[in-house]
Amino acid sequence: MKQLYFSFLIFAFAATASAQETDVVNKAPGIHNQAIDPKTIRICVPSRTGIIANPPLWVVNDVLMKWDIVSNYIRPASIESIDVRKDASSIALYGTSGQNGVVIIKLKKDLQLLNLNEMLKNFGISKKNRDLPVFIDKKELVNRDDFFIVKDIVESVKVVTGRNQPSGQNKVIQVALKPL
The missing domain is CATH 1.20.5 (Single alpha-helices involved in coiled-coils or other helix-helix interfaces)
Structure with missing residues (x-):
């Protein structure tokens, strides 16, 4: 035995x-x-449960973000530098939210990081349509407040009308991203 x-x-x-x-x-x-695939961002840590239970703080161009936004809407080609801080300096800069480390990403100088309202405004969506459901490459955007995107990956933004929209509504905003 x-x-x-x-x-x-x-x-x-x-x-x-x-x-x-x-x-x-x-x-x-x-x-x-x-x-x-070299086009994907891959973060390796000693334990997968460690990063889930104690995620680092993600900062892109001085904006706090969630990992899913960073991984889905910021392409590796858009990144100028990545700085990982795991010491007391991360707590000094970001308080207790930086206690699990901070990943600081700087985008290339000519790239612009936009929140949802800025993106809709830059692509000519009128104020009366900005509250419509937003679909990015046919997936509905659930959390509008935490959304950020690098302008260079957006191919088009338009209001689409019709009865066969994915949300069941008559009008939605469709965002198409450029292919990799």
């Missing part, structure tokens, strides 16, 4: 080490010769 228990422990530790090794070499788990 002791040998069975010991064998199980060895197997568990070996599987964990293997998973960490694949993250370190930036390869997909189980695929040893194929690298991950």
Whole structure:
């Protein structure tokens, strides 16, 4: 019985080490010769539960953001620099919200970071239509307050009318993003 228990422990530790090794070499788990798509942003941490339970603070051009906005609406080609702070300086700059570390991203100088209202205004959407449901590449934008996007990835923004809209409403705002 002791040998069975010991064998199980060895197997568990070996599987964990293997998973960490694949993250370190930036390869997909189980695929040893194929690298991950270089167009995606990939953050590797010692433990996946660690970043979920204690997420870092994301700051893009001095604007606090959530990871899903950073990963979906800021392309790697738009980034000039990334600075990761995990020491007391992160708490000194951002208070207790920076206690799990801060990832500071600076965009290239000619790029503009827009919130939802600025984007709608820049693309000519009238004030009376700005409260309509917003769909970005056919996915509904749920949280309008925390939304930011880099202007260079937006292909078009338009108000679309018709009965067959995804939200069931007569009018929606459709945002099309440029392909990668």
